[in-house]
Amino acid sequence: MIFGQSCYCADNTPTKNCVECANGKCTHVLLEKDGQKVPHTKCLHACFECDENQKCLRCVQAHTLNKDTNTCHNACVHNIDCAQARGSFCNIPTRRCTPCPTGCIYCQSKDFCLICDKSNFVTTIAGICEPMCGNLETGQYCNDGKADTCGIYISSECKCGKAMNCSTCKEDGVSCATCLSGTSMDHYGICYKIIPHGLAQQQLIKTEIVESSGVQLGVGAAIGVIFTLVVLTGSVGAILYAILKKRNKAAVAVDTATN
Structure with missing residues (x-):
């Protein structure tokens, strides 16, 4: 193969100067010649500097080097x-x-x-993935791989039908009476977590909880579910704003009295 020819790492898609492919990606390219200078390597995607075997030594901006594989990834x-x-x-x-x-x-x-x-x-509420228990009955939870009776201070969710994040069940056995530690109950009776990954992820988790709980919500109710999260997320900012505003008013009053 001469410089400029290509391998087809993917169907109908040539990869310029590629001489070796793996899993649909180019893993080895031809050496380029710059005039009479010693041939140098054409680095792979996102790599700024590499050796003759395409092992990356330095990445372009907004990427970080994986020293184990000598490849670049989005930072x-x-x-x-x-x-x-x-x-x-x-x-x-x-x-x-x-x-x-x-x-x-x-x-x-x-x-x-x-x-x-x-x-x-x-x-678990401690953020640990424990082995699942088989054939839990209503009012039981999985305690380190074994079925146990539900209570307020349990470590993982209680089985209450399809309801999620319950610590105890209502008499109907299909909805939560109380929620797990670290979760809250909204006005639909659903226990949910506020996930510290941004509002978008919170909404995804919330939607999963609603669907898994088998709750039939109309459009308005679904909007209410998301709105609850928005209010909770925004309430902290509102409180901080009120405190700062009050302090500023107090500072102005003191300054006026002094003058």
Whole structure:
């Protein structure tokens, strides 16, 4: 192959100067010649400087180097930056989207899982994915892999029909009487978490809770569910604003009295 020819790493899509592919991506490109200078490597995507084997030594801006694989990845600042990479969080020291603990779908850090894979695990209020119990009865919860009686201070959700985040059930056995620690009950009787991943993720989690609970909400009710989150998120800012405004008025009054 001469310079300028291409491999087809994907169907009907040539990759210029590529001589080797793997999993639909170019893994090795031809060396370029710059006049009479020594041939140098054409680096792969997002790499600013690399060696003759395409191992990246330095990445372009807004990317971070994975020293284990010598490849470049999009740099993250917050967990929301890793939202598209399901099962990962932003590792602040490395600025890389890092996989969550085993069995975790959404996590806040390597030590705290927000939602575990429900097919095999139970999410505890401590952010740990514990083995799921089989055949729980109404009014029971999974305590370290074993069925136990529900109560106010339990570590994972109580089985109350399809309702989520319950600590105890109502007499009907299909809705929450009280909520798990770290969750709140709205005026629809649904227990929900306020997730520190941004409002968008909170809404997604909330929608999942509503659908899994089997609650039939109309359009207005669904808007109310989201509005509840907006109010809760905005209330902190409103309180801070009121405090600052009050302090400013007090400062003006003191200044006027002095003059």
